[in-house]
Amino acid sequence: MHVQAAPQYYYQIKIYHFKTQAQESRLDAYFQNAYIPALHKAGVKNIGIFKVLKQDSLDKKLYVFVPYKTWDALETTDQKLLSDKTYLQSGKDYLEAPANDAAYTRIETIVLRAFPGAPEPNVPNLTAKKSDRIYELRSYESATEKYNASKVKMFNVGGEIGIFKGYNFNAIFYAEVIAGSHMPNLMYMTTFNGLQDNKDKWKKFFDDERFKALGKMPEYQKNVSKAESLFLYPTDYSDY
Numbered sequence: 001m002h003v004q005a006a007p008q009y010y011y012q013i014k015i016y017h018f019k020t021q022a023q024e025s026r027l028d029a030y031f032q033n034a035y036i037p038a039l040h041k042a043g044v045k046n047i048g049i050f051k052v053l054k055q056d057s058l059d060k061k062l063y064v065f066v067p068y069k070t071w072d073a074l075e076t077t078d079q080k081l082l083s084d085k086t087y088l089q090s091g092k093d094y095l096e097a098p099a100n101d102a103a104y105t106r107i108e109t110i111v112l113r114a115f116p117g118a119p120e121p122n123v124p125n126l127t128a129k130k131s132d133r134i135y136e137l138r139s140y141e142s143a144t145e146k147y148n149a150s151k152v153k154m155f156n157v158g159g160e161i162g163i164f165k166g167y168n169f170n171a172i173f174y175a176e177v178i179a180g181s182h183m184p185n186l187m188y189m190t191t192f193n194g195l196q197d198n199k200d201k202w203k204k205f206f207d208d209e210r211f212k213a214l215g216k217m218p219e220y221q222k223n224v225s226k227a228e229s230l231f232l233y234p235t236d237y238s239d240y
Contacts (some may be wrong), residue, residue: 006119010074011175013187014064015108026094026103027062032237034091035064038081043222044068046121048172048240050135050232057103063137063232065189065240067121067173074111112175112187117156124170124240128193134231135172135240136198139227141185150223152176155186158214164190167204172240191240195231 016027030047031126039047048065055061068074073150083101088095094103126133142148155174164171169190177185192198193222207212214220 007069008116008119009173010060010071011112011121011173012064012066012068012074013110013112014066016062016064016103017105017108017207018060018062018103018107019058022240023103023213024062026058026097027090028237030091030094030103030236031064034087034094035081035093036083036237037090037240038087039066041076041081041084041086044073044077046123046239048135049235049238050137050240051235052136053134053183053231053233065172102203107180110177110180110187112173112177112180115152115156115174115176115186116160117161118171118174122171124172124191125168126191126193128197130234130236130238132194133234134192134195134198136186136192136236137189137230137232139177139182139185139228140224141182141186141224141228143225145184147223147225148176148186150220152186154220154223155188158217158220159210160214163205163208163211163214167200167201167208169205169210177199198231 011239018024018027036047036049044066046067048063050063052061052063052064068077097103140151142151161171161174172189172191174188175186177183177187192201
């Protein structure tokens, strides 16, 4: 019997670059009072709003994670919001900001497709209170598309996702970047009760014999040319 594969979600990560406390406050107000409620009303659930644990004082960043069930939803939802009168009113301070007083410097956007082995986002099962949680966003870049395909295969076919699950990394998503500024690459986000929890789990992961064996397999050699890790924490109004 043929089992239909679960449809893979599309994810949008928007990185808001900003400089001042005033901009940060306006962004918070917009996301909390306008954007998230409007997306919920439009049928988009589990939106994540994250701040960087160690901000660069000259280029501060706020990360917005939006999961869409379909490509059509990703393409059309933001446009649909513009016909939502409540959204337009609630978000007026942000939406109608003058050119010389915008709520951000620039917006950077990454579009991803969920891995077949993790086709939809998960809500983490954490015990720490929200303000203590740590979310780790990782990006693995590859030298070529072929090496990137090898790393993606390592997660989905090689069983790397299963090893993460075994140690309760509480991943929100695993996905391949289909539009972004660091391609070819994949990204994933794991979540922890705190920095020590993060440290303890990574030690177990790297000590795992299955992972060690995976890393020695010929088809998975040299498939990551650059790995980046960023520690984030959720805002109090984030769905995660």
